[in-house]
Amino acid sequence: MQTIAERLDSTREGIEKATALAHRPPNSVKLLAVSKTKPVSEINLAYEAGQRLFGENYIQEGVEKVQALKHLSDIEWHMIGPIQSNKTKLVAENFHWVQSVDREKIARRLSEQRPNDLPPLNVCIQVNIDDEPSKSGVSPADVAPLVTLIERLPNLVLRGLMAIPKAHANEDEQKKSLELLKQLFNECSATRTEFDTLSVGMSGDMQAAILQGSTMVRVGTAIFGARI
Numbered sequence: 001m002q003t004i005a006e007r008l009d010s011t012r013e014g015i016e017k018a019t020a021l022a023h024r025p026p027n028s029v030k031l032l033a034v035s036k037t038k039p040v041s042e043i044n045l046a047y048e049a050g051q052r053l054f055g056e057n058y059i060q061e062g063v064e065k066v067q068a069l070k071h072l073s074d075i076e077w078h079m080i081g082p083i084q085s086n087k088t089k090l091v092a093e094n095f096h097w098v099q100s101v102d103r104e105k106i107a108r109r110l111s112e113q114r115p116n117d118l119p120p121l122n123v124c125i126q127v128n129i130d131d132e133p134s135k136s137g138v139s140p141a142d143v144a145p146l147v148t149l150i151e152r153l154p155n156l157v158l159r160g161l162m163a164i165p166k167a168h169a170n171e172d173e174q175k176k177s178l179e180l181l182k183q184l185f186n187e188c189s190a191t192r193t194e195f196d197t198l199s200v201g202m203s204g205d206m207q208a209a210i211l212q213g214s215t216m217v218r219v220g221t222a223i224f225g226a227r228i
Ligand SMILES: *Cc1c(COP(=O)(O)O)cnc(C)c1O
Pocket: 034, 036, 057, 080, 081, 164, 202, 203, 204, 218, 219, 220, 221, 222
């Protein structure tokens, strides 16, 4: 069996290869290690292997890990799961990034509840790129109004877009959703210096996402193994 350090290495290699294939500059794609359901001991192993960006899906579980690993002060914690409005305070107090902002109410509460002694919270808007009823995220048409709103909130910095594209049966359709996402991203980033993050690509579609312009891949299974 491969160790977490070995799996991290091959994931990084995969990112480098795809980045080169896309003729993009080296280091233009960040790796977020998705540690949901995995114990603190495994996050520690990934940390020792040089990983610094970690993503969590479940608020309670995520907060427990942030607290348990407080001494590793250079970890950057990303919330990437659905957020209930009664949990925004916990998120605002514990995370550096929230990638799953999908409505006005959540954005407003995160800004209001961000503690004054912390820097502004980095956020991405989650886009439901294939308009799937089962998935969270705003529809592509609703991205612009939410961008405008978030920009007015004092304790948030709008960093970009996040999406979980549908697993299309054929590659052309897959490409089409990613192209739409990239187009949305380009429109928003053109006039905004801090809007630099297109968070897309997971263990199974990392390469396709990097070819379509992803700047951050969120990888769980390929690093930590299957979740039970
Ligand atoms: C679980 C999850 C991932 C990681 O998925 P893998 O297929 O395990 O790499 C990425 N993004 C989100 C939003 C997730 O919920």
